Amino acid sequence: MGRKPNRKRSDGRLDPLQALRQVLAKQRLAKAEVQSADVDQEDLLGPPILVEPMRSVVPDSFARKSSPLETWARGVESLERMIPRSCVNYAVNTRAKFRIDRIYESGEVHATCTMDNQRYGLFIDFKCGRPPAGCSCERSEGEFPCEHVYAFTKDMIRQFRDKSSPLVTTIENADFAIGKPDRSFLKPDPELLILEKLDGIIAVDTSTFESAEELPPIAPRAVERLVWNLIVGERTMMIKAMTERENKRGTGFNKPKEISFESLLVTKDLLLLPADQQVIESITRKRESFGYAAMLQLDIPKTLRLLEKAPNVLINNIPGTIESYTFLIGLHSNKNKNGTTTWQFRVEDAAGEHITQNALLVNGVMIVYDKDLKKILHGPVPSERVKSLLALPPISEKNAEALFQKARQLQTVMPLRLPKEIGGQMVTETLTPLMLLRSRSDGVLDYGLRVRDSLGRVLKPGTPPAVRPDTIDGKPVQRRRDLNGEVESCLRIADRLGVDANQADGWHGSIQDWEQGLSLIERLQDAMGEVEVLWEKTSEKPITVLGQLSSKNVKVDITSKRDWF
Incomplete structure (x- = not known):
């Protein structure tokens, strides 16, 4: 489209808007002529002129390198976001007073927090090291978050926003402390912690004491x-x-x-x-x-x-x-469509059937949810080794003999069942219940329920290994423990002996009263044919008397040293 002709009014003059456009055009033309006249003749004939590069459109705050002040300010803001909300305490935020003691060039600040006549040492690492902050209070222990650390970060953020604050002035003037940061002052003074707890006891509201003139309220029936x-x-x-x-x-x-x-x-x-x-x-x-x-x-x-x-x-x-369960790892052969045979490890139940449900491994325990029976089955296994074994791909028949040899060795470290033609007949392991005892110098009697297998090994009831290789009359066999049976047997023995089996805590217990300890030993003597007694090697030595034995020297020995067992 061509340029529109100048529009004139009826009196012959140009339209005001059009006149303004012509004036601006003449000014741009005059400015261009002046710039052209400033170019020296030598420049026109010489090398090309180096033109100044175009400026970046990125703002200056991003283009230039951040100053230490900006870096540290961002660091303390990041730290404030990392502190759990459970550390937010309005009372501490409003009443705590902070004094900055030292600022190190590495980005670490040491300070003192004063609140309710209590003093705490604090540090903050603006570079968010590990740990990024700490306090000398009992909650923090010098490395964990607490309400004082949170309040200090909020105070730091306020100071960074005030360009005239002592913190900003010190950093801008590089007036840093000499040497490396020493955090030994963060270790809580145990006596100060005791005094702090006494303040809490003193502050008890006496109005909450139980009235002696009233009977306790009638407890509602639990519904x-x-x-x-x-x-x-x-x-x-x-x-x-x-x-x-x-x-x-x-x-x-x-x-x-x-x-x-x-x-x-x-x-x-x-x-x-x-x-x-x-x-x-x-x-x-x-x-x-x-x-x-x-x-x-x-x-x-x-x-x-x-x-x-x-x-x-x-x-x-x-x-x-x-329910507790005995899980086994089985070595199973698969017939492939092409006629070849491969061997692979899988999870099996006590009868040798493949467990197809998803199995979880948690802290040395295998967990299987049987949806049909609405049961959770759990049993101990060496988790990491089992994971590695089940993750192995199938092995072909050409390497089967080498696999069988290594599988027999694996039976010594995990519950592995081999096919009868490879590992031999499966036979039941013979086990004897055992009570492990330890006498202590303070008169306490420690005990532990155990079982002893036919090899003489002392084992915890219901824990691996469940299967081990053995020979009978020169022929290989696989001895299998009844882990559930062991557990039931040891629970019955504990009930008979009058002790707590503590199955969930490793089958261990302690008897503090020495008369009850002596009573347990008497009951063990009555059950000597059924339960073996084994004294732990670290037990206190029995009483020995030099010279003539009398009630006097026995009494002196018992009074001075309570190793009665």
Whole structure:
């Protein structure tokens, strides 16, 4: 399209807008002529002129290198986001006073926090090392997050935003402390911690003391019971605590509701079975760390042992049961479509059948959920070695003999069952129950339930190895332990001897009262034909008397040293 002609008004003059455009065009033309006249003749005939490069469109704050002040400011903001929300305390944020003691060129700041007549040492590493911050209080122990560290980071952020603050001035003037940072001041003074606890005791509200003029309130009848819901996934397992309220007719319970572990620890009106109480007591708190909040958790293998055959168990929201089981790894042959034979390891049950359900390996325990039977089966296995074995690809017939030789060696370290033609007949291992004792200088008697196999090895009941190679009359056999039978036998023996089996804690226990300890030894003597007694090698030596034995020197020995066993 061509240029539009100048528009004129009826009086012959140009339109004002058009006149303004002509003036601007003349100015640009005049400016271009002046710039052209400034070019020297020598430049026109000489080398080409180096033109200044175009400026970056990136803002200056990104194009230039960040200063230490900006780097440290971003570091403390990152640290503030890493601290768990459980460390946020409004009272500390408003009442705590901070004094910066030292600033190091490496990016570390040491300070003192004063609050309610208490003093704490603090450090912050602006470069977010490990640990990035710490406090001398009991909660932090010099390396974990706490409310004082959080309040200090907020104070640092405020100072970085104030360009006239002492912190900013010190960093800009590079007025840093000499030497390397020394964090020894972060170790809590145990006596100061004691005094701090005394303050908490002194501050007890006397109005909360129980009145002597009133009888205790009538406890309402418990109408809720605790159930454990085991959520089993393809590769994960989670244990949730739930409560069921008794229905109005008293004939059953309504739909369960989830209860947090925090609430479970303080709830008093639940119907609890002995196993429930043991599970609750085993709840542990995982410490908070930078980037992670504190949380309560259960050890899954231990919880499964405690809840074996418990009636208040749900599996994926459906009533189910938990049972211990003996898992074996089998070497199985496969006939391929092309007529070849390959060998591969697989998980098998006690009868040698292939377990096709997904198996979880958690802390040395194999867990299988049988959906048809609504059961969770669990049993000990060497987790890492089993994982490696099951991950191996099939081996062809040409290397089968070498595989069989190594498989016999594997039987010494894991529950591996071989085909009869390779490993020999499967026979039952002969085991003897055993009580392991240890006397201590303070009069305590420690005990442990064990079994002894035909090789003379002392083993824990129900723990690997479940199968071992052996020979009878020169022929190879495979000796298999009945792990479940061992457990049942040792539980009966513990009940007969009047001791706690402590199966979930490794079959160990201690008797503090020496008379009860002597009573246990007497009962063991009565059961000598059924239970072997073995004194641990670190036990205290028996009493020895030089010279004539009398009640006087025996009494002196017992009074001075309580090694009565």
